[in-house]
Amino acid sequence: MAKRVLNITIFLYCLIITNAQVFDIINYGAKAGGADISKALLNAWKAACTSSKPSIVLIPKGTFTLKEVYLLGPCKAPQIAITNQGSVVALPQPTSVKADNEWIMIQYVDHLTINGNGVYDGVGAKSWTLNREHCWNTTQCNQFPNNFGLHNLKHLTVRDITSKDAKSFHFIISDVQNATFQNLKVTAPENSPNTDGIHIGKSRQVTIKDSSFKTGDDCVSIGDDTQGVNITRISCGPGHGISIGSLGKYNNEKPVVGVWVTNSNLSNTMNGVRIKTWAYSQPNEASNMHFENIRMDNVGNPINIDQLYCPSGGCNMNMPSRVKLSKISFKGIRGTSSTPVAVNLVCSATFPCQGVEIGNIDLKFKGGDAQFICSNARPAFSGKQNPKINCR
Known part of the structure; x- marks a missing residue:
């Protein structure tokens, strides 16, 4: 030949x-x-x-x-x-x-x-x-x-x-x-x-x-036992966004350590950047997760920590997640939310989120004032904050 x-x-x-x-x-x-x-x-x-x-x-x-x-x-x-x-x-x-x-x-x-x-x-x-x-x-x-x-x-x-x-x-x-x-x-x-x-x-x-x-x-999803993920200069949308988790569903899961999402654009996605753990979960940990310089265009729940994740129902919502989340930052995230809640930090009542930093957030909701929901977390804030802070 x-x-x-x-x-x-x-x-x-x-x-x-x-x-x-x-x-x-x-x-x-x-x-x-x-x-x-x-x-x-x-x-x-x-x-x-x-x-x-x-x-x-x-x-x-x-x-x-x-x-x-x-x-x-x-x-x-x-x-x-x-x-x-x-x-x-x-x-x-x-x-x-x-x-x-x-x-x-x-x-x-x-x-x-x-x-x-x-x-x-x-x-x-x-x-x-x-x-x-x-x-x-x-x-x-x-x-x-x-x-x-x-x-x-x-x-x-x-x-x-x-x-x-x-x-x-x-x-x-x-x-x-x-x-x-x-x-x-x-x-x-x-x-x-x-x-x-x-x-x-x-x-x-x-x-x-x-x-x-x-x-x-999800454009990118990250499961357990993962270390050192760097996501940069990507475009995502349509889709469900960029997710860590869901974590805590199975016995003997191993930690997620070190995730960086930077210099990227999300457009018309169901979620933005998200960390999700099951309600009434198995024990696990996730730490050192950072989201920086991200543009959101008509994105649902642009910033989302959800430790009550239970998509099909049937979870015991009175039993908090046992996944420990720590060393998390959201900085330089701007654009528009398609949902009223632009920032949703719902952490575990048993293991509140530790070491959360939020800086220079500017997210608008086209239907009115954007909302910031926060429970079981005490973030450190810097720079501009829109929507207004509401933590307990």
């Missing part, structure tokens, strides 16, 4: 990774236009993974159907990339994916890059119709495939790609260390339930930057 000519993206990547080998899925039997490429992609991955040189798995320009794929390490290659220059399209049926509920699962790999300016289309419309009636009001969503499941990885880079119309989450990462997500475009309709942009759990040192999220659920 004639040697394929590399485009500028691959050429530049090869310059960065000296002596990189390219494993084009076309050379492993893939064909654009409808045939499933799962086997070809898996075989190209196996060849790249076992190479002794830095390797690139190439999905060239064109439209390719992918049923599902599980890409497993560890790899001999010191660095490995999946470079998609085309459009990879899932099967539309909600039950099309069988293995571990991930459309594309990658596990046990070090120094992985996912890039290439391509599109991953989860074709989620049929799945959303089965979740729409109950998913937003309960936690019992049908478990449909996530676009990407990224697990047990070290030194991960995901950049310059589009994740579109996932059946469920776009990216779910767990047990990942040192990850960067940059220049992503994540899109799903506002009425697509459970389509979180990126969910992070049990991970360390994760950066998300220079990216756009338009989803039917």
